[in-house]
Amino acid sequence: MKKKSTLTPTPRPQLVQTHEPAWADALDRRDRAWALDLAARLLVLVGGISAILFIGAIFLFIMTEGLDFMWHRMELSSLLFGSRWEPTVDPPEYGALPLIMGTVWITAVAMIIGVPLAFAAAVYVGEFARGRQREWLKIGIEILAAIPSVVWGVIGLYVMAPLIKSTFGVQIGLNVLNAGIILGLMAAPIIATIAEDALKAVPEGYREAAESLGATRWQVIWKVVLPHARPGLSAAVLLGVGRAFGETIAVLMASGHRLMAPESVFDSAATLTATIAAELGEAAVGSDHYQVLFVLGLLLFLITFSVNLIADRIVRGRKAAPAPGAADQPSRRVLAGVLGILLGGAGVHRFILGDRFGGFLRLFLTINTFGAAAVIGLIEGILYLTKSDEAFVQTYQVNKKSWF
Amino acid sequence: MTTLDTNDPAADPEVQTSVFAASPNEHKAHTVQQVFKIGFLAVTLLLLIPAAAILGVLVFKGAPGLTWEFLTTKPTDNGAAGGISTALVGTVWMTGVALAFSLPLGVAAAIYLSEYARDNWLTRTINVAIVNLAGVPSIVHALFGIGAFVYFLEFGKSVLAAGCTLAVMTLPVVIVSTRESMQAVPQAFRDACWNMGATRWQTIWKVVLPNSGSGILTGLILVVCRAVGETAPIMFTGAVFFRQFYASGLFDKSMALSYHLFSVSMHVKDVPEHVPYTVALTLILVVLSMNAVAIYFRMKLRGKKKW
Amino acid sequence: MNLWYGDFQALFDVNLDIRAGLVTAMIGPSGCGKSTLLRSVNRINERLGYVRTTGTIKVYGEDIYAETSSAIQVRRNIGMVFQRPNPLPLSVRNNVLFGHRLHRTRSYNSAEEDEIVEQALRQVLLWDRVKDKLGTKATTLSLEEQQKLCIARLLPTKPQLLLMDEQCSALDPEATAAVEELIWELRGKYSILIVTHNMAQARRASDECVFMLMGKVVEHSATEKMFVSPEQRETSDYIEGRFG
Numbered sequence: 014m015k016k017k018s019t020l021t022p023t024p025r026p027q028l029v030q031t032h033e034p035a036w037a038d039a040l041d042r043r044d045r046a047w048a049l050d051l052a053a054r055l056l057v058l059v060g061g062i063s064a065i066l067f068i069g070a071i072f073l074f075i076m077t078e079g080l081d082f083m084w085h086r087m088e089l090s091s092l093l094f095g096s097r098w099e100p101t102v103d104p105p106e107y108g109a110l111p112l113i114m115g116t117v118w119i120t121a122v123a124m125i126i127g128v129p130l131a132f133a134a135a136v137y138v139g140e141f142a143r144g145r146q147r148e149w150l151k152i153g154i155e156i157l158a159a160i161p162s163v164v165w166g167v168i169g170l171y172v173m174a175p176l177i178k179s180t181f182g183v184q185i186g187l188n189v190l191n192a193g194i195i196l197g198l199m200a201a202p203i204i205a206t207i208a209e210d211a212l213k214a215v216p217e218g219y220r221e222a223a224e225s226l227g228a229t230r231w232q233v234i235w236k237v238v239l240p241h242a243r244p245g246l247s248a249a250v251l252l253g254v255g256r257a258f259g260e261t262i263a264v265l266m267a268s269g270h271r272l273m274a275p276e277s278v279f280d281s282a283a284t285l286t287a288t289i290a291a292e293l294g295e296a297a298v299g300s301d302h303y304q305v306l307f308v309l310g311l312l313l314f315l316i317t318f319s320v321n322l323i324a325d326r327i328v329r330g331r332k333a334a335p336a337p338g339a340a341d342q343p344s345r346r347v348l349a350g351v352l353g354i355l356l357g358g359a360g361v362h363r364f365i366l367g368d369r370f371g372g373f374l375r376l377f378l379t380i381n382t383f384g385a386a387a388v389i390g391l392i393e394g395i396l397y398l399t400k401s402d403e404a405f406v407q408t409y410q411v412n413k414k415s416w417f
Numbered sequence: 418m419t420t421l422d423t424n425d426p427a428a429d430p431e432v433q434t435s436v437f438a439a440s441p442n443e444h445k446a447h448t449v450q451q452v453f454k455i456g457f458l459a460v461t462l463l464l465l466i467p468a469a470a471i472l473g474v475l476v477f478k479g480a481p482g483l484t485w486e487f488l489t490t491k492p493t494d495n496g497a498a499g500g501i502s503t504a505l506v507g508t509v510w511m512t513g514v515a516l517a518f519s520l521p522l523g524v525a526a527a528i529y530l531s532e533y534a535r536d537n538w539l540t541r542t543i544n545v546a547i548v549n550l551a552g553v554p555s556i557v558h559a560l561f562g563i564g565a566f567v568y569f570l571e572f573g574k575s576v577l578a579a580g581c582t583l584a585v586m587t588l589p590v591v592i593v594s595t596r597e598s599m600q601a602v603p604q605a606f607r608d609a610c611w612n613m614g615a616t617r618w619q620t621i622w623k624v625v626l627p628n629s630g631s632g633i634l635t636g637l638i639l640v641v642c643r644a645v646g647e648t649a650p651i652m653f654t655g656a657v658f659f660r661q662f663y664a665s666g667l668f669d670k671s672m673a674l675s676y677h678l679f680s681v682s683m684h685v686k687d688v689p690e691h692v693p694y695t696v697a698l699t700l701i702l703v704v705l706s707m708n709a710v711a712i713y714f715r716m717k718l719r720g721k722k723k724w
Numbered sequence: 725m726n727l728w729y730g731d732f733q734a735l736f737d738v739n740l741d742i743r744a745g746l747v748t749a750m751i752g753p754s755g756c757g758k759s760t761l762l763r764s765v766n767r768i769n770e771r772l773g774y775v776r777t778t779g780t781i782k783v784y785g786e787d788i789y790a791e792t793s794s795a796i797q798v799r800r801n802i803g804m805v806f807q808r809p810n811p812l813p814l815s816v817r818n819n820v821l822f823g824h825r826l827h828r829t830r831s832y833n834s835a836e837e838d839e840i841v842e843q844a845l846r847q848v849l850l851w852d853r854v855k856d857k858l859g860t861k862a863t864t865l866s867l868e869e870q871q872k873l874c875i876a877r878l879l880p881t882k883p884q885l886l887l888m889d890e891q892c893s894a895l896d897p898e899a900t901a902a903v904e905e906l907i908w909e910l911r912g913k914y915s916i917l918i919v920t921h922n923m924a925q926a927r928r929a930s931d932e933c934v935f936m937l938m939g940k941v942v943e944h945s946a947t948e949k950m951f952v953s954p955e956q957r958e959t960s961d962y963i964e965g966r967f968g
C-alpha cells in the first residue's frame with residue numbers, strides 16, 4: 014500500500030550527504046585537464062563580468078567626454094529647464110526643455126497607441142489563441158519587432174506623413190502624431206512579449222480553481238489572471254516606455270525635428286535622442302556643443318537605467334516568494350535606489366533611509382568636489398537596487414550600514 | 418454510465434426541471450467572452466496589419482529597382498544613382514566585426530551564468546547589467562563608441578570602431594539566447610558526465626555546448642539582424658555618407674546599408690522616388706530571412722527535444 | 725463511461741451509483757483513475773484539449789455531458805476541492821464570493837454579501853478564525869485554513885455534490901483531522917465524494933466506499949462491509965496492503 018498520508022509517517026532512511034562537488038577529486042589530479050578547467054573558468058568569468066564592465070564603461074566614457082563642460086560651465090537648472098535650444102547662434106543657448114517636452118509628448122502618444130494594442134495582443138495570444146493560429150500570430154509579432162528602425166523612419170517619412178496630411182488636413186505630416194504612431198508600433202511587440210510572459214507566469218492552479226467554480230475563460234482572465242499579473246504588466250509598460258524613449262533614428266525621421274516644445278500632436282518636435290543624432294556630426298569635437306550632447310546622453314543613460322532597473326525588479330521581485338513575516342518594515346529599497354542614482358550627490362537616498370548625518374555628509378562632499386562625489390550616490394543606488402528587499406531592510410534599515 | 422442519484426428532491430426544487438441547462442446569466446457571460454475574444458483578435462490584427470502593409474509597400478515600390486545590378490554596382494551622385502555595393506560590403510564588414518567580438522564574449526558569459534554562477538551578489542549584478550545593457554538607447558551606445566573606440570582606443574572612425582560598438586550593443590542578445598538554451602540542457606546529462614570523473618570544463622565542452630548549439634545559432638542570427646538594421650550606433654563611429662571604395666581594412670571607414678538608407682531618405686538631393694524603398698526592401702529582406710532561419714530552428718528544436 | 729487522454733484510455737466502462745447525502749470514499753492504487761473520474765464529474769477535464777469521453781454521467785438523474793447541459797452549470801452545482809489548497813489570489817471575502825458573483829442573477833448589496841460570507845465560513849468552521857481578516861489575501865492563510873476556504877467558496881452557489889480529491893494530503897495530521905471533522909459536519913447537507921489514499925481515513929470518514937483498479941470500478945459497497953468482508957480478491961489484497 015502506498016503511504017501518502019501524513020497520519021502515518023514512514024521513517025525514511027537518511028542518506029549521508031557529502032557536500033563535496035563531483036569534480037572535487039579532479040582537483041587532486043592537477044593535470045592538463047585540471048589546468049584547462051581553471052583557464053576556462055577564468056575565461057568565462059571574464060565573459061560574465063564583461064556586461065558589468067561595459068555598463069560601467071558606458072557611464073564613464075560618456076561622462077568624461079562631457080566632464081569639462083559639466084564642471085565648469087554647466088548649470089543643471091538652465092540645461093533642464095531652459096526653454097531655448099540654440100547651440101549654433103552666438104551666444105549659444107543650451108536649454109533642453111523643448112527636447113524633453115518633445116520626448117515626453119512623443120513617448121506619451123506612443124504609449125497611448127502601443128499599450129492597448131500590445132495588451133490586447135498579449136491577452137489574445139496568451140489566453141485565447143491555440144495551436145496554429147497562436148504560432149502564426151507570434152511570428153507576426155516577431156516580424157513587427159524585427160523591422161529595423163531606419164525602415165520605420167522611411168515609412169514615417171514617405172507613407173505616414175502624406176497620410177496624416179490628407180487625413181487631418183494639416184500642413185506638416187512629420188509631427189508628434191507620426192512619430193508617436195511609429196514608436197507605438199515599434200514598442201508594441203516588446204510590450205506584448207513581456208506582457209504575455211507575465212500572463213503565462215500566473216499559476217495554472219488559479220485558472221483551474223476559477224474554472225472549476227464555473228467561470229468562463231474571460232471571467233478567469235478578467236477576475237484572476239489580469240489582477241495577478243499586474244506587476245508584470247506594469248513592468249512591460251515601463252520597458253516599452255524605455256524603448257520608445259530611447260529610439261533615435263525613426264523619431265528623427267518622422268518627428269520633423271523642430272527644436273521647439275510641441276503644443277499639439279500636429280506640431281513637429283525634437284527628442285533628446287534625435288537631437289544628439291542630428292547635431293553630433295556638426296559639433297566640433299571637444300566644443301561645448303559637443304560636450305553638452307554627451308551630457309544629454311548621460312541623462313538618457315541614467316533615465317533608461319532607472320526605468321530598466323525598476324522594471325526588472327518588479328518582474329523578479331514577484332518570482333521570489335515573499336517569506337512570511339520577513340518584512341516587518343516596508344522596504345524603501347526602490348525609492349532609495351532610484352533617488353541615489355538620480356540625486357545621490359545631494360544625499361537624498363540617505364535622508365530617505367533616515368540617515369540625516371550621512372545625507373549631509375554626501376551633500377557636503379559633492380559640493381566640495383564639484384559634483385564628483387555624486388558617483389558615490391550613484392554606486393550606492395545601484396547596489397541598493399541589486400539587493401533583495403529583505404536583505405535591503407536588514408542591511409540599511411535595521412543595521413543602518415552607512416557606506417555602500 | 419455513472420449515476421449520482423439523489424433521493425432528496427426537497428433539497429432542490431429545480432430538480433425536476435433541468436438543473437444543468439444553461440442559465441440566461443450564463444448566456445450573457447458567454448456573449449461577453451465572445452465579444453472580448455473577437456475584439457482582442459481584431460486589435461491583434463490591427464497590430465499586424467501595419468507589418469503586412471509595410472512589407473507590401475516596400476515590395477510594391479521597391480521591388481522593381483531591386484536588381485542584381487543594383488546590388489553589385491557602386492553608388493554614384495552621392496548615392497542618388499548607381500547601386501549599393503559599397504554599402505552592402507561595409508555592412509558585412511561591420512556585422513562580421515560585431516559577431517567576432519560579441520559571440521565569443523556572449524557565449525563565455527552565458528557559460529559562466531548557466532554553469533558556474535551561484536546565486537550571489539555578483540550574479541545578480543551581472544544579470545542587472547545585462548538587462549540594462551539591453552535597454553541602453555542606441556544613440557547612447559553611439560556616444561560610448563565615440564568615446565571608447567574612436568578616441569580612447571584610437572581606432573578612429575573605422576569599421577572596427579563601428580563593429581565594436583555594435584558588439585557591445587548586441588552582447589545581451591547573445592548572452593540571453595545562449596544561456597536559455599544551456600539551462601534547458603537537463604541536469605542529468607551533466608551529472609552523468611561528472612560522475613565519470615570529467616572536469617567541469619570537459620562537461621561543458623562535451624555535453625553542454627553541443628546541446629545548446631541552437632541557442633548560440635539563434636544568438637548569432639539575432640546579432641546579425643540587429644547589427645544590420647541599426648543606424649545610430651554606426652553613423653558616428655565608422656559609417657560614411659558616401660564613398661565609392663570598399664573598406665581597405667579594419668581601420669578604414671565604409672558606407673553601410675542602414676546609414677545609406679537614412680541618408681538617401683533624409684539628406685541626399687534628387688533621389689529617384691523608388692531608391693529609398695529599394696534600399697529598405699534590401700535591408701528588410703536580409704533581416705527577415707535571418708529571422709526566418711531562427712524561427713525555423715526554434716520550431717525544429719521544439720519538435721525534436723524529447724529528453 | 726470511458727475517458728481517453730489523447731490515445732491513452734484512463735477510464736473503462738465505469739459504472740457507479742452515488743447515494744445522496746452520504747460521504748462516499750474512492751480508494752485505489754496510484755494512477756488507477758480516481759482523480760480522472762472525479763475531474764470528469766466537474767467537467768474540469770475539458771480544459772485539456774485532448775480529453776475525450778464517451779458515455780454519460782448522471783447527477784440528479786440528468787446527464788451532465790448531455791447536449792442540453794452546460795459545463796458552467798455543472799460546475800456550479802458540483803463543487804470541486806483540489807489536492808493542493810488553491811485559493812484564488814484575492815481576499816478571503818472575495819474568495820468566498822467568487823462563485824456566487826459568477827452565478828448570481830441579481831445584484832446583492834454588501835450586507836447581503838456579508839451574510840453569505842459569514843454563513844459559508846461558519847459552515848466550514850472557519851468564521852471565528854478569519855472574521856477579523858476577511859480583507860487579507862487568502863494565500864497568506866495556513867494550509868488548513870486555505871483548504872477550508874476552498875470548501876467554503878463552493879457553498880454560496882448551493883451545490884448538492886462536493887468532490888474532494890485527496891483534500892488532506894497537503895495538510896498536517898491535526899489539520900487533516902479538522903478537515904475530516906468538517907466533512908462529517910457537512911454530511912447530510914451535501915453529497916460528498918472524496919478520493920483518498922489513506923485507508924484509515926476512508927474507513928473513518930465515509931459511509932460508502934468505492935475501490936478502483938486500472939480505470940475500472942472493482943467494488944462498491946458500504947464502508948464497513950468493504951473493510952470487514954470485501955467481495956473481490958483485489959480489494960482485500962489492496963486493503964491489506966499487498967500492493968498499491
Ligand SMILES: Nc1ncnc2c1ncn2[C@@H]1O[C@H](COP(=O)(O)OP(=O)(O)OP(=O)(O)O)[C@@H](O)[C@H]1O
Nearest residue numbers: 729732734752753754755756757758759760761772
Ligand atoms: N492530464 C493527463 N494527461 C495524460 N494522462 C493523464 C493525465 N492525467 C492523468 N493521466 C493518466 O491517467 C491515469 C489515471 O490518472 P489519475 O490521476 O486519475 O490517477 P489517480 O488514481 O488519481 O492517481 P493518484 O492516486 O496518484 O492521484 C494515469 O495513468 C495517468 O498517467
Ligand SMILES: [Mg+2]
Nearest residue numbers: 758759760889
Ligand atoms: Mg489523483
